[in-house]
Amino acid sequence: MNTELESVLLDVSQSSDIDQGDLTQASKLIVHSVVQGLGIDRAGIWLLSDDKQQIDSIFILDKQQHLDDLSLPRSAFPAYFTALDTERVIAAEDACHHVATHEFTDVYLKPNGIVSMLDCPIRHKGKMIGVICCEHRGQLLDWSREQQAFVSSLADLYGRAVNANEVRHYQLELEQINTRLEDEVNRRTEELNITIDKLKAAQTKLVESEKMAALGNLVAGVAHEVNTPLGISVTSTSHCIDELNKLKAKFTAGELGEEDFEYFLSTMEDGLQLINRNLSRAAELVHNFKRTAADQLLLEREQFDLTQYLEQISTPLRPLTRKHNIELVIDFEDAIHIDSYPGAIAQIFTNLVSNCFRHAYPDSFEGDKKIQLGAKAMDDRVMMYYKDNGVGLSAEVKERIFEPFFTTARNAGGTGLGMSIVYNLVTQKLGGSIEILSEPNQGLEIDIYIDKEVSN
Known part of the structure; x- marks a missing residue:
């Protein structure tokens, strides 16, 4: 391969357009390189459909102008598709009479002034997915081995670009999946946080209810316990009042004797001591309950x-x-x-x-x-x-x-x-x-x- 073609290939292989995953940019670069290297004014990239029943142009350059996309069905050009099925280079010096390309004579070659064609297969993952089509006007052109090798190398570089595009597509899909997963995780997390907050609120209420139930039991027990000393104190107080009234009556009637007064003092002393003991007991119960209840809440x-x-x-x-x-x-x-x-x-x-x-x-x-x-x-x-x-x-x-x-x-x-x-x-x-x-x-x-x- 001559130095000029090698230089073009080196520039293409080192270009970031090949590996960044943008097939449009890669297609432009490769087609322009074909035109530059071969010295022709028309070339394009065509890709086969998945069922191989049609081939569609992806990028056609004619005299530095980008043409609209075209489609060629297998049913209209069976000889050409049979040649494509061999997955070999189609080098047609006289395209109008070549076994693989003569079907294009009236509908494509003569209207566009094309006399010679060179189609080199593009492969991806070991399978042919399309061709780089080189089209020459003017005198018939016998495509040299160097020219065929040059276009085949560019076809391989396009296959690399297709792989980069596939990787980019997978990366975008993965990013979208990750985004959806993150959104779903965030949504589920938010739902869980709401549920947890509700559960915490319910648990707090239940815990408070449990604490109040325990305090309620204490209240009931202490109330019953306090009733006993208070009841004794009330009874003793009533008895002391009765004895005091009796003493007053005797004193008023002038019938109060020394013996009656000593009995009153003894009765009052016993009654007041009984009242004091029971009130102290009740006070102790209330004090301890208040301390326990307040501590449990604070x-x-x-x-x-x-x-x-x-x-x-x-x-x-x-x-x-x-x-x-x-x-x-x-x-x-x-x-x-x-x-x-x-x-x-x-x-x-x-x-x-x-x-x-x-x-x-x-x-x-x-x-x-x-x-x-x-x-x-x-x-x-x-x-x-x-x-x-x-x-x-x-x-x-x-x-x-x-x-x-x-x-x-x-x-x-x-x-x-x-x-x-x-x-x-x-x-x-x-x-x-x-x-x-x-x-x-x-x-x-x-x-x-x-x-x-x-x-x-």
Whole structure:
């Protein structure tokens, strides 16, 4: 191949138009290069249809003018298509009389003044997909091997451009798919976020309902417990008033004797002491309940004596346990000072004891019922524990006990949130851990480990 043709081929092969995936630009470049290299004024690129029954022009250049696209059906030019089927170069020096091109004489060659044709196959992935058609006017032209090799090389470069176009098409499709996927993911994510927000709102309401239900139980128990000392105080007060009225009557009638006055003083002393004891008891119950209830709602961090605080918690819990005929035993060490959230601790023990009423002691349970609460200091940590001698837990229940909304007492009003709240308070609010020890018919022990000073 001469130097001029090699130079043209090198320029085309190095052009970005070949590999950027734009077939229009690649077609223009290659057809202009054919015209330049061969010194002809008409050339074009034609591509076969998928069924090979038609060939369509993609780009035709005639005297530097771009012509409209043309189509040639197999049925009108069978000899030409038979030659194409061999997938070889068609080099027609005398196109009007060549076996492959003579069918074009009257309809294409003579009207356009074409005397010689050179068609070189374009291949993509091993198959012929079209041709580069070179058309010469003037004297008959015997296409040299160099010219055929030159056009064949340009045809191969066009095949490379077709491959680049296919890659670009796949990339665009992939980008579109990715965009659709991203849009779908964003839409699904938005839907999930909305659903999660709704679930969180519902869970918050349920948690608040669970907390208020626990406080409601405390209120009922404490109210019943307070009624006893208040009732005694009212009765004692009424008795003291009666004795005072009797004393006034005797004094007015001038019948008050020393013995009557001493009896009055003794009666008043006993009555006032009884009133004082019972009012103090009622005040203690109300004070401890107020502290426990307020702490459970506020969950504020503070420094406090855990031993003393657990004693306060147990006060409003005792009426509840007595109502269910359960003995409540409190095991405390000496003062355990911690920096933590008393409200969370109150909520934990209230939930554990309330949970016991529904699950630990069914109607069929026989024997004494006993709950044990306590705390032990362990260097920088504290172990708080709950124990009962109830029916215990199966392996399945023990595994799922902290799952939100899991309950074995749905028919009895269980929400499945009590133990979930306990777990979240221990692990998140107090930064601790919780351990379940239980076997069927062997009772339940829950050990809670927290730092003496929470980190959050």
